Amino acid sequence: xxLLSAALSxxxxxxxxxxxxVRELDTNCKIMxxxxxxxxxxxxxRQLGADAFAASPSIAVLTASKLxx
Numbered sequence: 001x002x003l004l005s006a007a008l009s010x011x012x013x014x015x016x017x018x019x020x021x022v023r024e025l026d027t028n029c030k031i032m033x034x035x036x037x038x039x040x041x042x043x044x045x046r047q048l049g050a051d052a053f054a055a056s057p058s059i060a061v062l063t064a065s066k067l068x069x
Contacts, residue, residue: 006037
C-alpha cells in the first residue's frame, strides 16, 4: 500500500507521475491519496489512477484495511 498526499493543486501533476511509476514497478500495489488538494474535487483520485481516497487519517486506516484485506 502506498499513501500519497497533496496539499496544493500544483502538486497533482507530480502525484499523477508518481502513481504511474508505482504502477509500472508493481501492478499489485494499492495506492490511496488524500490531502486538501482533493477536497474540492472528490473524484479526482480516480482521474489520477489511485485506488482510493481518504479525507482524514481515520478514514485512511479504514480504507487501507479494505484495500489490503
